[in-house]
């Protein structure tokens with residue numbers, strides 16, 4: 392096999408690798424995207440598969456290219472409340488991204504690092520009983536309120552998880568206008584550019 396044949400073989404393997412990666416990335420993105428439902432301006436995945444402690448919930452959402460829900464306004468609180476009630480989930484509790492792990496009484500969102508912009512505390516909450524630092528939402532009379540909970544509670548007191556995405560473009564790679572979000576290493580254009588850059592050796596344009 393001469394140099395030209397070796398380079399061509401290398402190039403062909405590269406194409407196969409990239410196309411395989413592309414297919415896997417796209418399939419994975421679509422699978423993740425299918426979990427999320429648009430609720431007003433955001434996209435939520437309400438997971439009631441398993442109860443988790445707060446740290447597990449943070450990582451669970453990150454694995455889905457999302458974050459724990461950050462309830463940033465009354466409109467968002469009302470929207471997620473209506474969504475949970477409509478889906479028969481009013482008797483469950485859910486972690487949010489809010490916490491005061493860094494400084495007691497100063498609540499920030501692990502999702503964006505900012506002080507939380509909205510609160511709707513339940514009666515006598517937050518009460519920081521036994522150093523409760525992670526915020527959940529839990530309902531009373533069909534209205535969800537915020538409560539500080541132990542970040543690693545016993546299973547009986549462990550909430551479920553709501554993951555949030557803000558930008559639908561992050562997970563719709565098959566739409567024409569979203570092609571730029573496809574990883575560069577699976578772009579056909581990139582492959583053609585690579586081919587053309589090697590044109591003197593391989594005469595790709597032929």
Ligand SMILES: [Ca+2]
Pocket residue numbers: 491495496519522523524525539
């Ligand atoms: Ca606290």
Ligand SMILES: [Ca+2]
Pocket residue numbers: 516517518519520523538539540
């Ligand atoms: Ca509490």
